[in-house]
Amino acid sequence: MSEDPDLFSAISSQNQTLSTISPERLTSDQATFELERLATLIRHYDRLYHDQDSPAISDGEYDALVLRNRLIEQNFPNLTRPDSPSKRIGTRATSRLPKIAHSIAMLSLDNGFSDKDVGDFLDRIRRFLRLGAQEPVALTVEPKIDGLSCSLRYEKGRLTQAVTRGDGIIGEDVTPNVRVINDIPETLAGSTWPEVVEIRGEVYMTKAAFSDLNQRQSEENGKLFANPRNAAAGSLRQLDPNITARRSLRFLAHGWGEISDFPADTQYGMMQAIKSYGLPVSDLLLCCHSLDEMLQHYHKIEAHRADMDFDIDGVVYKIDRLDWQSRLGFSARAPRFALAHKFPAEKAQTTLLDIDIQVGRTGVLTPVAKLEAVTVGGVVVTSATLHNADEIKRLAVRPGDRVLIQRAGDVIPQIVENLTPEVNREDWHFPSTCPVCHSLAKREEGESAWRCTGGLICPAQRVERLRHFVSRTAFDIEGLGLTHIESFFADKLIVTPADIFRLHKRRDTLINREGWAEVSVNNLLAAIENRRVISLDRFLYALGIRHIGVVTARDFARQYHEWDAFSKMIGQLKSMRNILLPSLIETEEKYRKRVAKELTGFVNIPNIGNKIIQSLIAFFSESHNQSVVDDLLLEIEVKSVHFQQQSSPLAGEVIVFTGSLETLSREEAKRQAETLGAKVAASVSRKTSFVVCGKAAGSKLSKAEALSIPVIDEMKWQKIVKNNGHISVKTE
Structure with missing residues (x-):
């Protein structure tokens, strides 16, 4: 699927709204939208990093995106997207180099960011393998080198093929370029190697070679590389191997792919065998037998990180026994028997200039700290998350305070400490009205978020709802990005979703708008026409009903198949709620529980609880919402859906x-x-x-x-x- 620049621009511009709310505090609806945003951002940065060797953000920022996606999926497992970054490894290669499918998928690694994450990793392994608390578990520990992943295929001891990771399934053929790297032998040493073996590792460039390369590039007015990893990737993926030969690339092995015969039954033994074949293996590779020993080696490597002549961003732990590795298996994108322990995020001090309140699609008021520009880990930071009113109160921050920030775990940095001493000055108060439409802001019971009560009369919410409506997992209307929606909304060309499908009546008006021409208008109208028929699950998700994410919408579509059946169910729910009156002996709490049990029992769909049902009832009980849906149904067709079962006899059991x-x-x-x-x-x-x-x-x-x-x-x-x-x- 080609990337939609307008969609990326729209989603990227929202990185100071939902991205400021910690994963565990998101609502289901917010989590759905945030996962869509993260999937788009990560796909965009993957393409720049893997395919164009031109990263737009630092490794720390990228890791923060991936971590946030993972944490949201852990809190909302039913919302995991089909195109989730957690299921994707890299990006499909699109360069002019030939493409080759890996015989065995070349997966990525799950990340840990603290000693506790490593302890949790070991605990999961013990539970999975049913190991006693005292039973020793050996793991290898080695530096995680920051290079370009590459798989070297040897048949009868001779190098026959070299392929980059790509998207993990298909990579680029770089065999001619690999042959000029001195670390990589044409023929394996010795005679005990398997008949077929794929040795996997990282192609990298030393810091000294990187410095020399950029100096030569500068003297020749050539492209300057951002860091050694990008230089290595760009050098390996040249069409001319002679250019690669002049770039002083290195190789370090860390594993294997397809292999006809295993020379050892442990990870450490396998790496020693690979070393005996003539491939470089890290001198810091160590087999550890306890958590303390693992962490001690991690901190030893971290302490010498700056002295190394190549970039590393953490260490990698792998279960040593290969039979245990086999039992643990793989997830969609990573082995369960391995973990990358990343080095901690950097911190910096700066001044909080102001607190900005932004309004999201569901009316949530999100505070964002505006900061005096400061560099953290090589990135200039001007804003940070404040999550919500409770977080502001906990930190006791006010404009003018000196604060400590870090880039870890969130898309934008977070304030971790207020460094300003307590003095007698007035606290900063969270607004009680919406900054956009000035409607009353309310905080619902049991929630940390304040919400604008303006609903669809609030321009911020209307624009956000329209943007959600056309997003990739909803109606997926190409070319109708945030900028266009805001412009059309301001000029009343699009006020409700149905107006999108009536734009063809305003064709002449569109052509005469600044920045538009006949071709671009025709393309937009054609894209809209192509979306007049939509499946029930996409339609339900596109409506932007609170708590109705992609997976929940699919669950309803799987149960009801057609819009008429779903609509009939909504009517029955509304009627049931109206006749379920409280008895004289019931407390309010008992009454609410009885209603919840009756309604969820009527729907009877796994994972569909009272909160979702009440959200549906509330949405369709609002006359304005019902009018919007009825108007939309005059312009589109909602087609029935029937999901295919898997081929296994146990599918669906x-x-x-x-x-x-x-x-x-x-x-x-x-x-x-x-x-x-x-x-x-x-x-x-x-x-x-x-x-x-x-x-x-x-x-x-x-x-x-x-x-x-x-x-x-x-x-x-x-x-x-x-x-x-x-x-x-x-x-x-």
Whole structure:
């Protein structure tokens, strides 16, 4: 999919609104929008970094984007996007170099940013493998070099192919260029190497070579490179190998891909074998046997980071035993047996100049700190997150205060400490009215956010809702970015979503607008016409209903298929709520719980709870919203959807695990089931397909027997997994 510059510009411009709210404080609706924004930003920066060797942000800022995406997905797993950066490794190569598919996917690594993250990583491994707290777990530790990933294929000891990572599935053929790198042998040393082996590592440039290269480039009026990594990437991806040969590139091995025979059964042993073949391996590679030993080596490498002649941005931990690596397996983008422990973010002091309040699509008032410009880790920072009114109160910040900021975990930096001593001066007060439409701002019970009550009369919310409506995962109207929406809204060409589909009636007006011409207008109108038919799930998401994200919209579409059926359900919900009156003996809390139980029971869709249902009722009970939807339906067609099931016989089945499993952990069993397309439920119900029972099973087993639901043991489950779901549960 080609990148939409207008969409990127629109989304990028919002980095001071939702991006200032910490992941755990986002609402479902905000999280959906934020994940869309992050996916677009990361895809854009990936293309610049991997394909054009021209990064627009620092590694720290990029890591912060990826981390924020990961944290939001952890808080809202049901909102994970199909194009999530967590499922993507790099970017599809688009240069003129030939493209080659990797025989085994060339994955990225998950990141950790603290000692606690490393401890959590080890704990997850112990749980997954069902290891006792005292059972030793060996891991290799080595520097994470900042270079360009490359896979070297050797057949019968001779180099036959070299491919960059690319998007992890398809990379670029750089074989002629790799042949001129002195660290990479044409023929492997010795005679014990496997018949086929892919050795993977990083092509990099030393700091000294980088300095010399930029000096030559300057003298010749050539392109100056931003850092050694970009210089290495640009040098390796030349069409002329003679240019590569003059760039003094190096190579450091850190793993392997396809291999016909394993010379060792541990990570450390494998790396020593690769070293014996004549490939460079880090001198700092160490096998550690405890968390303390791992962290000690991490801090040792960190202390000598500045003295190294090449850039590193952390260390990499890998489980040493290869059989354990195999059991742990891989996620969509990274191995579960490895972790990159990044070095900490840099901090700096500056002055808080002002606190700006911005209004998002759902009316949330978000405070953003305006800062006196300061450089943090090579990046000039002028703004930082303040999250919400509670955070401002906690920090006790006011314009004029001296503050400490850091770039870690958020898209823009965050204020971590107020350095100004307490003095007798007035606190800064969060506004009680919307700065855009001046409507009353309210804070709902149980929420930290203040919201504008102006709804669709608030210009900020209207523009944001229109922008959401045309976004990639909604109506996906190419060429209608934020700038155009703001301009059309200001001139009343687009006020409601339906107006977008009536723009063809204003064609002459559009052509006469500044910056527009007949060709650009025709392209926009054609793009709009191509979106007059939309699937039910995209339509529901496009409406911008609070708490209705991409995944939730898909769940409703999977259940109701057609708009008429969905609309009928909404009418029934509204009627049910109106007749469920409180009894004289009910408290308000009991009444709310009873209503919630009745309504969610009526809808009866997994992961659809009372909050989502109440949001739907509130949206469609508002006459203005209903008018907007009715008007829109006059211009478009909502097509029915039917989602295809996976090919495994277990696809769509509901499985419950109970009791203590002996050969695998509950997490591993769950992953096996999900890999086969099944759903794992926490409790037994009439929807349960069968129960897998371990030792000391309790009430779940009793309930399964009472409901006559099939029960199998752990051995039978393993047979089913081994045969890819093709053994009947009832087969003895």
